[in-house]
Amino acid sequence: MPSATPWSYVLIRLLFRFVLKIFYGTIVVEGASNVPKTGKPCIVCANHSNSLTDALMLVTTIPPKERNFIRLTAKATQFGKRTFTSWLIESAGTVPIRRKKDYAEGESVDNTDTMDKLIQALEMGDAVCLFPEGMSRYHPSVAPLKTGVARMISDILTRNRNNPTFEISLLNCSVTYMHREHFRSDVLVTFHPPMVFTPKTHPELLEPVEFSNVRALTAQMSEQITSGTFDSPSWDLVRVSKLAARMYAPLGTRMTLGDYVRVVRTFLEAFKAGEPVSGSDDVHTVDDEKVSAETSDLARLREDLRAYQDELARLGIKDDRIRRRPLPRLTIIGRMILRITWAICLFSLSLPGLVLWAPVFITIVYAVHNFKKTGPIFDTFDEIAQYKLVYGLVSGLCVWFGATAATFPFSVVTFMLVPALMWMTLRWFEDAVSALRAFMALGRLLLVGPTTLRKMYWKRDALYDRVMKLAIDTLALPNNPEVYFIRHGGREKGRVRGRWESGSRYFSIKRRRKRDWNESLRLYDIVDYPEDDS
Template identity: 20%
Template sequence: MASTSSRGDAKGIDAAPSATIYMAVRFFLTCILKIFFREVETRGAHNIPKEGPVLFLCGPHANQYVDSLIVCTQINRVVSFLMAEKTLREPVVGELAKAMHAIPVIRPQDLAINGDGTVRFPDPDPEKPSKTLVGIDTKFKIQVQLRDKIALKTSPDSFEVVEIISDTELKLRSEPSEKAAVAAFSSAGGTPYRIIPHVDQHDIYARIWERLADNGAVAIFPEGGSHDQPELLPFKAGFTIFTLGAMAAHPGLEVKIVPVGLNYFHPDKFRSRCVVDFGHPLSISSELVEAYKKGGAEKRDACGKLLTAGTEALKNVTVNAPNYETLMVIQAARRLYQPATLKLPLVTVVELNRRFVYGCLQMQNEPEFKELKTKVAAYNRLLKYYGLRDHQVKKTALGGWRSARLLVQRVAVLLFVGMLAMPGAIINLPIALTAIYFSQKKQKAALASSVVKLRARDVVATWKVVVALGLGPVLYFLYALSILIWGITHNKSTTWNILVPLSVWIALPFFSYASVRVGEVGMDVLRSLPPLFVTIGQPQAAENLRQIRATLSQDITKAINRLAPRVYDDFDPDRWEKIARQQKVTSTSTAEQADKVETNENETNMEDQAHFWTTDLGSASNPLDQLRSVIQSHKDWIDDTMFNWNRHHETDDEDTDVLFDTLEGALNDKARRDGYVVKGKHAETIPEQGESTPSSSQTPRKRERKRTSSLGASLADGGLKVSALANLDREKGFGQLHQSLVDQQDSGL
């Protein structure tokens, strides 16, 4: 029988690289992240202690290795991350991790083996779970040791072994209660299982205590492995031992715990966005440290209290929804509550989402909330039906001729930008294809080996970055080598053969990045076309959508103004007017400083200036004001016709489509645990007893304006009963659902 230390003893940690190497690698990684992400914003950076021991509690762990890179590049201190030992053995990621002072940790799950035979309960009745497991063709005395754990592929739980009776019988510390585990153990023929060995992590604890005692900073993801769930996973208790143990071993040491929320907008997407939110530091009381020193039950109680405090602190800087359907509806409600003409900073969008999630969970049993949730879900499906995003609905009011003109102009811009971006796209096509191939391969492997991942999207971005880092320089070198070979075969001078290929090799990364930025503009233009198509082709449907949105926005605003004070003491119903006034003052401050002329507060809003050649100069009081009016009018026209496609801060307007994609193909046994099941390409909420939920349906290929117009008018006028929306046949297409609703309205139901 192998000893415990030989099966998993965390030793042999190399000395950390110098701070100079750390900062150099940190700068390099910052450049990489600026390429991959379109925007990374930081909130609450003042909460980071400039000195002293700090433990950064990071989550959710939604982007595998990229999470660590983002956190370390946003903290102006040397931070050591805990990282799986097997990761440090990988060629590219491992070397970067070592340079970033990563502390290797042997994870028990990385040492897991498949057990011989199958295991089951003594009584196969699922109503009679037991602490005892019996084996069929098993070798418990050879393969299993005390404190090892038995794990199943169908359950996220694992079960500690406290007694090995024979090769075919053992006892667990507690009875399995998780449904999937009970069902598996109750099968007559038993179930395959894995053995997770116990690992002595005392040496790791000692190393971390030493790092904290030296006033160092350590970062940890308390959830353990990465995942793509819509909420935080249960925390491991390790971070409580790190902090309490360090303070117990070094009297007078004061370790601060800083929660770090990672809020992504599409974490697996290239050129997506992220907000890193640093919460208020947690101070650990001396009472908890003294209780930890006493050991036993008091030690467990102290760790439990700190675990709860850390969990709540991290929830305060992250967005957590019980399931994706709820998150989708809440994000749509937030956009409807926010005035359409008001642009919010990215950090404010995240904070609003967080407050909406918390408030809606508190009010989820209110009849008014349930009714609004149903209407918002129906509105989301209408948007998906027309291929629009919420912020684009108001753009359908431009009018047919103006929309046609804008469509021609934007298509021309799209073609021009496409030609500029095409060379870079062709040059980097091998990198893109290889990155997609490897990321999908790793995604499938991660999904197969995990019981908590829904689609394993948390590994996609990491392998896109890794492949680009490894293949990019090699590909650019091959291009330079090709130029060198061409120069030699065409008898170019030695100077030419040296300088030109070298210059190409150096310039290609910058040229590629420029192509990415240009292509990004082209994608923004492409996303701005759907509202123009709807406006030109289905003007009545566009008008109905605007009416629906206006009605929903009013209903949601009234409901929030009435219900929110119960949840938030600092709620201010007039905050939007104040924010709009502040933004207006900010937008005009530069002009005021330049010419010392006071701006008229009643000046027509930029979004309402509809015509280029019809500027009203009569209202200007002097020639300077007239000149400014002309310039502003032309500036607004250019913005509206060429640049207004890019709603920089409305980053989550794509979330509806992305969430449906995320749910597509997810395993039902995993999804059911979060409150939904998957059918086809859409997710449906499992209703509570006595409740109904809105259906999710396939989008028909043919759009029927007449049906949509009737439905839109009904919703906008408030004449359609909510119960009609809630009790729909889930198997019908969207066009059939429209007709059903119209028929119900006509019949007076």
């Protein structure tokens, strides 16, 4: 009999489903039908790059009808504190796990009791969430997975070796944040087909088990998790791969977030294969020379794309502005007038609601500013989204209930009006920032001048031919992405079909229809990442 769902877990799921939909512009969920039903033992595993936000993302994206409760795990140092975050973790039935790095050298770190509790919960039919990387980190790659999950499956199969009907599922999940800590960026959550284990079908995992079988299962998990997200040895490769994807499927291509991630990942894997590898001095065959030539071509393309992106960043313009021949100055000025007029109108509409949002924004900025001082980028940036979510939730509730109390005796009306106004303000503000961003981009085109733009156009034209040759001839991507992605992929969230639907969805109050999945609520385009040696 699976555990009952704690009331606090239901409350947390409800609250943070709302908060995550506000913080992130679009959350696309793929493979929700793969989630095992309530009552079937299940271990949920995912990559871990965004601290507590990763757990909240899984809690809110797994359909409650499929799975009513997921037992979470968290580092033991987050328990027992007089903070909202600590209460949040403990009240949701989370199990503490002790990590060696959190304790003094030589101090005993024993998780035996914790593992026993998790195994008992699984035997009752619960779902347990684990992050096999072992820790959250702000890094472009997925860390080598620990063998703990595979050993747990081995232990539970061994305990139930005489039960012919016992089975346990391993549900691997890939979570991809476009910009994990930025307001109104996007998230892709992909649930892969579950791996099902029984004592009969997997006798190699029964005690006494060879460690090679444990390592093999861990490798399968790693392959499935990394197949749905970016896994790069450097931020530079992510940056170059996104540029190649934008050149292959230009701005305005109506593709889902999942399609976009897979296209970027396809280029990323190609550039990873083109990384220089130190080899032996043995005699090379003709095939070796062919592979070496292809590797050299990939390396040169990567370097040329990096130089082109550096030049775009220096000029402050996007690749999409170079894709077409330079616009006449009068055309640019006319478009600037339209963009700034639209931005002013939307900002004017947003002003009353921005008064309500101001305390929330100020609280978040102050809290994150102080938090960043506590450590280096690699040790703090994975928790920024978590801080923004928690402080945004608390300050937002204070504004909501404060405004309701201040407007007595009309509190019944303002109780419904305040959140509606704040949401509409956010939508108008998003479009206003987008219009202002376009105005600034057009202004930079005027400053750059037609001569420089023509040189950049010729440089891009040569790069485009090489990118398309790589995409079609080597990577087997569709040769007409703008047509292909309209016709394939279904009607997933974030996707529109046809010009009328595309235009009407732009003004949807539910969410902003983005032309660029790298977009966030910023006046600048995010194309750069932290230094790789951070």
